[in-house]
Structures are given as C-alpha cells and as structure tokens.
Amino acid sequence: MADSADQTTPQQLKDPSQPVKRRVPLDPDSGDAWITAADGNDYWGIFGAAGLLAYHPDRGILLQHRAEWTSHGGTWGLPGGARHRNESAEAAALRETAEETGLNAADVTPLSEYTSDRGGWTYTTIIALASDAADCPTPNEETLEMRWVQLADVPGYNLHPGLASSWEDLLTIITATESLQR
Numbered sequence: 001m002a003d004s005a006d007q008t009t010p011q012q013l014k015d016p017s018q019p020v021k022r023r024v025p026l027d028p029d030s031g032d033a034w035i036t037a038a039d040g041n042d043y044w045g046i047f048g049a050a051g052l053l054a055y056h057p058d059r060g061i062l063l064q065h066r067a068e069w070t071s072h073g074g075t076w077g078l079p080g081g082a083r084h085r086n087e088s089a090e091a092a093a094l095r096e097t098a099e100e101t102g103l104n105a106a107d108v109t110p111l112s113e114y115t116s117d118r119g120g121w122t123y124t125t126i127i128a129l130a131s132d133a134a135d136c137p138t139p140n141e142e143t144l145e146m147r148w149v150q151l152a153d154v155p156g157y158n159l160h161p162g163l164a165s166s167w168e169d170l171l172t173i174i175t176a177t178e179s180l181q182r
Helices: 010-014 089-101 151-156 161-176
Strands: 034-036 042-044 049-056 060-066 080-082 108-117 122-130 143-149
Touching: 049 089, 049 161, 060 089, 060 151, 080 089, 089 108, 089 122, 089 143, 108 161, 122 161, 143 151, 151 161
Parallel strands: 049 122
Antiparallel strands: 034 042, 049 060, 049 080, 060 143, 108 122
C-alpha cells in the first residue's frame, strides 16, 4: 500500500466508532484511498478495485480469511484491492493477489470477469482457472489464512459483504464457463 497523508490506522478499522478518513495518496497514480460512491458507502480504491477468483475443478475456489484490522475483518473474501490509475482490472487483481497471498500469476489463467458497479466505484472480479501448482506460500499481514473451498460450501462461510452479494452471479459464471471444467 502506498504511503499517504491522513493515514487510517488498523485501530480505526477495528473500532467502528472511529470515522473512516478520506485518504489522499501522495502518489497521484496510486489508488490506495477511500472513496464514497453514489450508494453512500465508503470503498477502498479511488480508481475502483479488483480481485481474483481462482477456481480449480477439484479444489474449488481460493478464499482469503481477512485480518481483523482490515475493512470487514474476519470475513472470507477474494484476494484483491485498489486499482491504480490506468491499471487494468486483471493486472490489479493479479498484483494484489501476489502481494496478499504469494500466489504466482503464472499459476492461474484469467478467463472471464464480473464487475459490480456501486455508482462511481466498481469492483471487478477476475475469474481464473488455477493450475495444480497454484499455492499461497507467503500470505501477508492482510491475510489470516488462505483456503480452497468447494463451491457448495462457500455460502456457509462468513463472507465479505461484496462477495456475498455477488456470489450467485459468480457461481453462474463458473458453472457456465466450459473452460473452467476439465
């Protein structure tokens, strides 16, 4: 994450009584800042955000158990984060996933994408086929655990609200994408 003026501390993210501060990145090309979308909610990534849904036909999807100090900490979601200026959703999803999990981009093949628009802010999920070699050897401080989860079991997890609201659409894409099946 880029340095910025007006830092939001992990304590502020843990304590809902602390206001979320708008952050202005020192680097104008960095997307690492909060933005309020037309729906009235605050989202991370002034240029939007992207994440990776890595799917393996035998292992299921790769879920990230988010550290408590992160936004929606303690929930399960997809690795991802803020897009930078002029960065494609795919590039952002692969970059953020590598940073948060250690997953090698060469171990996934992006096949499709799904975008959720909140009115001035978007989150794009890159749906990718994971190779047998796909692993997460070095999760960073944003990650408590990485876990492969069978599709039918995903709704039983305490999902990040963004993933929960898009899960049925994502599941439809996964099951309809022939190249994701072996």
